[in-house]
Amino acid sequence: MFALKRTLAKPSRSILWKSLHTLPELTYSYDALVPIISKDIMELHHMKYHKTYVTNLNEIEKKMKEALSKQDVNEVARLTPYLKFNGGGHINHCIFWKNLSPEGGDPSEELCEAFTRDFGDFRGFKKELQTLANGIHGGGWAWLGYNRGYKRLELVALENQDPLEGTTGLVPLLGIDVFEHAYHLQYSNRRSQYVEKIFEIINWEDVSERYKEACTREPPAPLTFQRSD
Numbered sequence: 001m002f003a004l005k006r007t008l009a010k011p012s013r014s015i016l017w018k019s020l021h022t023l024p025e026l027t028y029s030y031d032a033l034v035p036i037i038s039k040d041i042m043e044l045h046h047m048k049y050h051k052t053y054v055t056n057l058n059e060i061e062k063k064m065k066e067a068l069s070k071q072d073v074n075e076v077a078r079l080t081p082y083l084k085f086n087g088g089g090h091i092n093h094c095i096f097w098k099n100l101s102p103e104g105g106d107p108s109e110e111l112c113e114a115f116t117r118d119f120g121d122f123r124g125f126k127k128e129l130q131t132l133a134n135g136i137h138g139g140g141w142a143w144l145g146y147n148r149g150y151k152r153l154e155l156v157a158l159e160n161q162d163p164l165e166g167t168t169g170l171v172p173l174l175g176i177d178v179f180e181h182a183y184h185l186q187y188s189n190r191r192s193q194y195v196e197k198i199f200e201i202i203n204w205e206d207v208s209e210r211y212k213e214a215c216t217r218e219p220p221a222p223l224t225f226q227r228s229d
């Protein structure tokens with residue numbers, strides 16, 4: 001009786017610090033993107049890499065909350081790059097899985113018009129994005145994003161798992177993962193082949209929907225802090 005009363009009055013730490021982030025289910029099977037992306041790559045990518053980002057993110061958030069509660073600024077600074085890497089890894093892969101589809105499809109009329117406006121045409125956009133993706137040193141992502149301030153599409157290459165919106169303010173529409181874990185088992189060192197073939201399984205319905213939604217969002221408010229001078 002006493003034990004029950006104590007449990008109700010004071011939840012255990014495991015309940016207080018329960019995981020907030022979870023590995024999302026894919027909407028297609030691991031072999032659905034064959035022959036562009038093999039089943040082995042999809043299993044490894046989703047069940048090992050993405051899952052590890054989620055596990056680490058939850059652990060880092062727990063440590064971050066403890067550090068913030070103690071106003072331990074040194075510990076917060078020590079944890080911050082790990083939060084960015086694993087949090088970015090989770091955000092990026094959640095977008096990536098939805099950006100892909102065995103059905104492929106075509107961009108919406110509005111998105112096609114934006115490609116023409118900002119890159120000359122779709123081929124111009126594709127060539128620029130592929131050049132960016134092939135040029136990234138080491139692991140990283142090539143992104144199509146929407147600049148809410150200038151109301152235009154932009155392409156950005158980011159290293160590591162830096163999240164596009166948190167790093168640049170651009171709204172992510174389409175990301176190409178060029179970490180070796182995304183293609184090396186199937187394409188070996190031929191990243192450019194992977195970057196070419198992935199265009200056959202881009203879920204343009206998802207990208208078009210992200211563009212439509214991004215156009216309705218206000219630009220981010222600038223971060224303003226007091227200056228000492």
Ligand SMILES: [Fe+2]
Pocket residue numbers: 045049093177179181182
């Ligand atoms: Fe990845």
